[in-house]
Amino acid sequence: MNRWGNDKDAFLLLGQALEQRHLDQLSTQLSVIQSVLVNFAHEHEQDIKRNSEFRGKFTRICEVVGVDVLELVLTGTKLDNYHIALSVRIVEISQETRDINGGLLAVKELVSILQSKNVPIAASEHDIETSVAILNQLGRGFEILNINGKKWLRSAGSTISSDQKTIYELCGFMGGYVSYRLLRDNYDWDRARCKTVIDEMILNGLLWLDAQQGETLYWVPSWISRT
Amino acid sequence: MSTAFSFPKIHSFPPLYTKQPNATIAQHQLESWTQIVLEYCAHYKITSLSLAGVPRYSQDQSLDLDTLPPIFDNKEIERTVNEEFKTTIINHLIHKLHKADYINPKNPSLGIFIYWRSLTEWSDLLYSYVDKSGQLGTILTIYELTKLEDAGIPDNLKYLDEELLIKVLKEVLIKKGKAQILMNEDGEIGGVKIV
Numbered sequence A: 001m002n003r004w005g006n007d008k009d010a011f012l013l014l015g016q017a018l019e020q021r022h023l024d025q026l027s028t029q030l031s032v033i034q035s036v037l038v039n040f041a042h043e044h045e046q047d048i049k050r051n052s053e054f055r056g057k058f059t060r061i062c063e064v065v066g067v068d069v070l071e072l073v074l075t076g077t078k079l080d081n082y083h084i085a086l087s088v089r090i091v092e093i094s095q096e097t098r099d100i101n102g103g104l105l106a107v108k109e110l111v112s113i114l115q116s117k118n119v120p121i122a123a124s125e126h127d128i129e130t131s132v133a134i135l136n137q138l139g140r141g142f143e144i145l146n147i148n149g150k151k152w153l154r155s156a157g158s159t160i161s162s163d164q165k166t167i168y169e170l171c172g173f174m175g176g177y178v179s180y181r182l183l184r185d186n187y188d189w190d191r192a193r194c195k196t197v198i199d200e201m202i203l204n205g206l207l208w209l210d211a212q213q214g215e216t217l218y219w220v221p222s223w224i225s226r227t
Numbered sequence B: 001m002s003t004a005f006s007f008p009k010i011h012s013f014p015p016l017y018t019k020q021p022n023a024t025i026a027q028h029q030l031e032s033w034t035q036i037v038l039e040y041c042a043h044y045k046i047t048s049l050s051l052a053g054v055p056r057y058s059q060d061q062s063l064d065l066d067t068l069p070p071i072f073d074n075k076e077i078e079r080t081v082n083e084e085f086k087t088t089i090i091n092h093l094i095h096k097l098h099k100a101d102y103i104n105p106k107n108p109s110l111g112i113f114i115y116w117r118s119l120t121e122w123s124d125l126l127y128s129y130v131d132k133s134g135q136l137g138t139i140l141t142i143y144e145l146t147k148l149e150d151a152g153i154p155d156n157l158k159y160l161d162e163e164l165l166i167k168v169l170k171e172v173l174i175k176k177g178k179a180q181i182l183m184n185e186d187g188e189i190g191g192v193k194i195v
Helices: A002-043 A045-050 A052-065 A069-074 A081-101 A107-116 A125-137 A162-174 A180-187 A191-203 A221-225 B023-044 B083-096 B119-132 B142-146 B162-173
Strands: A104-106 A143-147 A150-154 A208-210 A217-219 B046-049 B055-058 B100-102 B112-114 B179-183 B189-194
Touching: A002 A045, A002 A052, A045 A052, A081 A104, A081 A107, A081 A125, A081 A221, A081 B023, A104 A107, A104 A221, A107 A125, A107 A150, A107 A221, A125 A143, A125 A150, A143 A162, A162 A180, A162 A191, A180 A191, A191 A217, B023 B046, B023 B055, B023 B083, B023 B112, B046 B162, B083 B100, B083 B112, B112 B162, B119 B162, B119 B189, B142 B162, B142 B189, B162 B179, B162 B189
Parallel strands: none
Antiparallel strands: A104 A150, A143 A150, A208 A217, B046 B055, B046 B112, B100 B112, B179 B189
8 A cells, every 4th residue: 555655656756757847848949939039020020010911920920929029029119118018008908998888998097997907007198199109000900089178099990980979079068978859959960860870889888878867868988987 | 883885986877777788788787786786785794685675684783774875776866776677686696696595585575695705604704603612512592603792703793694694504504514403392493503
């Protein structure tokens, strides 16, 4: 019984040693590949920037191997790590909040979300614009919109029509909501136009329905985090 | 006296009281509501609610349950969650989050237990108190377990709702073989032995 126990321990140790060796070999190989990729990126920097198909493939390889594309592509330019890190956070936050805000995030709200993180990041609206410009170098398609004197970040993939923008303007003016009547009185929209635009905005998460009072109201979700 | 619960900002957002037509948003809305219910109950040490969301029992004996701010109404913005939506929220708490249970599944109208602390966590608190006070194996009455003054019952167990206590005993401790319930001649619980 005791001997069997010893054998078992010995096998266990041997197994662990083999596994560790295998792991070491793999991680050496991985870091070799990573450094090759980094060198490659520096050598062919211009090609990567110019040719979008090439860039796409290169980016995918980087993702698989665990090389941070952002740092790679930007090491040549004179940007500091702060704005790069910030741009990564911006992408993360846009994705996290997208379900609730339909991809349109008030820049002020973004600033306060950044500050409320476990590791708070202090950022001005200007910093955010700088970081968004970095993202757009990578073809990310973020945009800073100005609606009613307030800045909004529109994240990649979501689109805002001019009618939707008009609704957000009116919401800003009314303290968070619109109604069919308000749209008719202010912009002379007919019922069909109101319904088309509002229904689509609800579908995209850009408006919340409030059907408790006599008149149905539609609210911007950013109201929740307004200060 | 405990301090008043401060509702999160979203509790004053008028559309929160209307069930949202967009499925993704509706999901977020349900999560907001269930979080409010759980935090509210934990704050006031409320362990059961009526189906309308009215507090039924709190361990905090100094509270006047009738004067607490309502969960599902907001007078300032004149919004109320309707019965149908309340049922959806309660069902989400029971079936999806497992943070609530009907007090009596055969008679749901009695209300629900709210588990801001799980049955297992309650059983751990109970067991460790009985253990530390050297009462393992002693027959104790329900009164002695939760209400007796100067017995060193920790605050988080004190005045625990009797119905909930019995549920903890039956569904956790007895199943683990760590407790026995002794019935008296009238068919009521005469005592509890935790081993």
